[in-house]
Amino acid sequence: MSPDVASREAPGAAAARGGRVGPVAVLRAVVSARTWLAVIHLMAGPFVGVVTLAVLLTGLIAGVVLLPFFLAGLPVLAGTLWACIWIARAERARFALLLGADIPAAPPPHGRTGLRTMVAPLTSAPSWRNAAYALIRFPFGVIQLVLVTTAWSVGLALITAPTYYWALPGGGFNLGGHLIRSPGAVIAAVVAGVALLLASPGVTWLLAAADAAVGRAMLGSGREKLTARIGELETSRARVMDAAEAERMRIERDLHDGAQQRLVSLAMELGRAKAKFGSDPEEAAAIVSQAHEQAKEALAELRNLVRGVHPPVLSDRGLDAALSGLAALSPVPVTVSVDLPTRPPAAIEAIAYFVVAEALTNIAKHSRASHAQIVVVRSGDLLSLEVTDDGVGGADPGGQGLSGLAARVAGVDGRLRVTSPAGGPTTVEVTLPCGS
Helix, strand or coil: CCHHHHHCCCHHHHHHCCCCCCHHHHHHHHHCHHHHHHHHHHHHHHHHHHHHHHHHHHHHHHHHHHCCCCCCHHHHHHHHHHHHHHHHHHHHHHHHHHHCCCCCCCCCCCCCCHHHHHHHHHHCHHHHHHHHHHHHHHHHHHHHHHHHHHHHHHHHHHHCHHHCHHHCHHHCEEECCEEECCHHHHHHHHHHHHHHHHHHHHHHHHHHHHHHHHHHHHHCCCHHHHHHHHHHHHHHHHHHHHHHHHHHHHHHHHHHHHHHHHHHHHHHHHHHHHHHCCCCHHHHHHHHHHHHHHHHHHHHHHHHHHHHHCCHHHHHHCHHHHHHHHHHHCCCCEEEEEECCCCCCHHHHHHHHHHHHHHHHHHHHHHCCCCEEEEEEEECCEEEEEEEECCCCCCCCCCHHHHHHHHHHHCCCCEEEEECCCCCCEEEEEEEECCC
């Protein structure tokens, strides 16, 4: 079953597959809007199929007949395929409206000139798949209509048998030459009808899932989706390389402008103290004391630099402890909530930590917030992270800081979303894949 259809699956479908469903849920499935939308979808299939088949056969026959006349049939064939593309667009909308099945469309065929664009469907694989769908829509829809109509009508006919069985020829049901009209047989027919009626939603959704699978195969993007995905991954890789280079330059700059300068100054102070030991021990002691303070400051800067790259507590104790440490250092009060049944991969932990660290830095510098909140939840193979503050808002997702975060997140196929209306609040939402 396709993921989209399964996500809107009626309880009757699960019952049809043997899943555990309560009696109330089964009864509700009979009158569920989703079930009857699926029934409407299946019953509309043959009528849509008549239109698509008529358009396709008329266009193909006319195009083939006109081909010998100076290739006059080529525009007709191309126009027919364009019509199939538009029909496919309408069908994808029907699947989305009635079944909740999102079928991604392939990019429309195009050429370098208007004339080439007009005939581009003739060499486009998705266009011919759309034509094939137009060809099979009618017979496939008829089969679905017969099955779904039978599933519902037989059950209803058996349930209502006590109201009309006496009026049938012979005064009862004729099954295989045997006349059934006893009260016990009629009661058994009603019970069987109830069972069939309760099973009908499951049958309906199995047929709808099959229809969605066919639609996805013939109306979807197919290989074009894979090509687009490859392009997206290439873009992500380039962004990761840019982010890594920017991070390397930041670390180099911080070392050069911070700790390195302090260490140079420390060496000079120790040199002065060494020269003073013989002539002025008290001055030498004062210089050594100053050097000691500079050494502590250099260590603090190095510690902060390491913490910004990958703090030891993250490797030793995990994301919960590392984020709690960040919150403790933040000048803005921060509430931390972490729900991680299992630890994510180390790379995902590092990215999540970096996102929170940058977000808290931005909050402290720009937001004028009085409180911030960090929520981290792992559900299956997804890690969801949310950082919210009650500041003035107006954060620019295209700014250097947030765009750098987005690049780092995209490098592992994650997603970052920033919501920051003027006046606040600001929310940074991140979703990271963490399947092992």
